[in-house]
Amino acid sequence: MAAEAFVFDAYGTLYDVHSVAARCESYWPGKGASVSQLWRAKQLEYTWQRSLMRRYEPFSSVTRAALSYACAALRLELEGAQVDALMEEYTRLALYPEARAALSRLRGKKAILSNGSPDMLLPLVENSALPFDAVMSVDEVKVFKPAPEVYELAVHRLRTEAIAFVSANCWDALGAKSYGFTVYWINRARAPIDRLGFEPDAVLTSLDEVLQ
Amino acid sequence: MAAEAFVFDAYGTLYDVHSVAARCESYWPGKGASVSQLWRAKQLEYTWQRSLMRRYEPFSSVTRAALSYACAALRLELEGAQVDALMEEYTRLALYPEARAALSRLRGKKAILSNGSPDMLLPLVENSALPFDAVMSVDEVKVFKPAPEVYELAVHRLRTEAIAFVSANCWDALGAKSYGFTVYWINRARAPIDRLGFEPDAVLTSLDEVLQ
Numbered sequence: 080m081a082a083e084a085f086v087f088d089a090y091g092t093l094y095d096v097h098s099v100a101a102r103c104e105s106y107w108p109g110k111g112a113s114v115s116q117l118w119r120a121k122q123l124e125y126t127w128q129r130s131l132m133r134r135y136e137p138f139s140s141v142t143r144a145a146l147s148y149a150c151a152a153l154r155l156e157l158e159g160a161q162v163d164a165l166m167e168e169y170t171r172l173a174l175y176p177e178a179r180a181a182l183s184r185l186r187g188k189k190a191i192l193s194n195g196s197p198d199m200l201l202p203l204v205e206n207s208a209l210p211f212d213a214v215m216s217v218d219e220v221k222v223f224k225p226a227p228e229v230y231e232l233a234v235h236r237l238r239t240e241a242i243a244f245v246s247a248n249c250w251d252a253l254g255a256k257s258y259g260f261t262v263y264w265i266n267r268a269r270a271p272i273d274r275l276g277f278e279p280d281a282v283l284t285s286l287d288e289v290l291q
Numbered sequence: 292m293a294a295e296a297f298v299f300d301a302y303g304t305l306y307d308v309h310s311v312a313a314r315c316e317s318y319w320p321g322k323g324a325s326v327s328q329l330w331r332a333k334q335l336e337y338t339w340q341r342s343l344m345r346r347y348e349p350f351s352s353v354t355r356a357a358l359s360y361a362c363a364a365l366r367l368e369l370e371g372a373q374v375d376a377l378m379e380e381y382t383r384l385a386l387y388p389e390a391r392a393a394l395s396r397l398r399g400k401k402a403i404l405s406n407g408s409p410d411m412l413l414p415l416v417e418n419s420a421l422p423f424d425a426v427m428s429v430d431e432v433k434v435f436k437p438a439p440e441v442y443e444l445a446v447h448r449l450r451t452e453a454i455a456f457v458s459a460n461c462w463d464a465l466g467a468k469s470y471g472f473t474v475y476w477i478n479r480a481r482a483p484i485d486r487l488g489f490e491p492d493a494v495l496t497s498l499d500e501v502l503q
Contacts, residue, residue, distance in 0.1 A: 125487060127339035128462045131438045132469045134488060144486035151483035226343045250340045257344045271363035274356035275337060276346060 082243035084188035121145035126223035137196035225254020294455035333357035338435035349408035437466020
């Protein structure tokens, strides 16, 4: 089945979440990378835990909460103005270097399906000036990835089941595979595959290879 | 409301999951602690991700899968006999030093509510010779903590809502609080509280303090 639509994860796949590390480093010299890593790890944990607790909150709230935890765990002072500035950074994350050219070469519908709430996600996509046919947020279904309702949202919105889903987050790729999509896992870090009972249709090292 | 039953989490609360590190160290010198840490982290991630994917598998399968991932990520060879031996270790985890005496002083029903599947959990409790009125596994409801169905299981099985829930896993304590239990978080590591929108009724530093 040829893909009629390419659906991309945003954070970690098109946009480098760790591009916040530079500003973190300016606030907490020597700790920028640690803050960024723990912030991201907790952000994801909270999405899974809140989903299971049935206590969904928008990704912007979860992201602020995770930053607060990360700084407390690393014993770093965090001021309100720093939270605001770092959340602003999240709307200007760096694109992965190959993303723009790779997307421009793809034929068919192109869309984003992201945990990001519209208040974070829409400015990010707009600031990066990438052309998408649809930008879909889990906020419509009030549960985070990898719940099947999330992937189903793309089927409903794009009106096709012939979807190729692209994510650099292995668990997201496998969640999409479990749902039924054709899945490409972008494994930039050459990490082991997650043992979740599913395999991606292809493991790629960059977005360039999606075309092939 | 006085508690009619004390319900304890098992892994990390009564039993030290990192007591597997010694055997890991014997297999992979210099890497025992790293294996144990990553194994535990992935074990939990997989419980959350599989629950959200609606692809429940028993904790014993998830635990084996997480060990496989951890060794692959750390580029360590893992043989079948080592998996079996480490899974056997999981049925003989060390009790936290204060656990036995603290439990013996508690009046009222005492129970365990654990992610552990019966094939792992029942031998562990039996080997530790702790007296419980009930040992409850999420395997009955086929979803992992912190889903509310898990905490509800304790209400049904113990036939009381007057439950004091005790966990050293903050997200588990807060999941139980979200469900409606009185909750004691055992914070042995003096970690920050997770930002999940709930607070425990008390933060304790050891099981001894549950009595007070």
